Amino acid sequence: MVKWQIHLDLQCPHSKRVFDQLDDLKAAFGDEYEISVVLTALPFHHNAFYAMQGAYAVESLAGAAARDMFIKEAFAQQGTFENSPTAAMPRSKVLELFAGIAEQACK
DSSP: OOEEEEETTTTTTHHHHHHTTHHHHHHHOOOTTEEEEEEEETTTSSTHHHHHHHHHHHHHHOOHHHHHHHHHHHHTGGGGGHHHHHTTTEEEEHHHHHHHHHHTTTT
16 A cells, blocks of 8 residues: 655645545545655744643554544644744743643543
8 A cells, every 4th residue: 555644734724724634635546545644843833742742642642543632632732832922931931831731631
C-alpha cells in the first residue's frame, strides 16, 4: 500500500482546515493509501514547536490514541496559543497551555 504523509503544524490555520477534513480523506482514499499525520513546526509559528513536543510527549507516555486526541484538542484550542495572544506571555505560561491540552487528551 502506498503511504501518504500529511504534514501539519498545530499552530497553522491551513493545517487545521486539512485536519478537519482528514476523516473524509481517509474515507475517500483509505483503501488506496496508508494516510498518516506527521507534525512539523513552521518557524514563523512561535509556539508550534512546543505544541509538537507536547504531542510526541503525550504519545510516549500514553500512546498514539492520546497523541491523536492531543492533536484534536490543540487544533480546537489553537487561538489560545497563536503568536498574537502569547507575544508578551512568559514561556512557562505558554507551556502551561499545552500541559492543559495534554491533560485533556489523556483523560
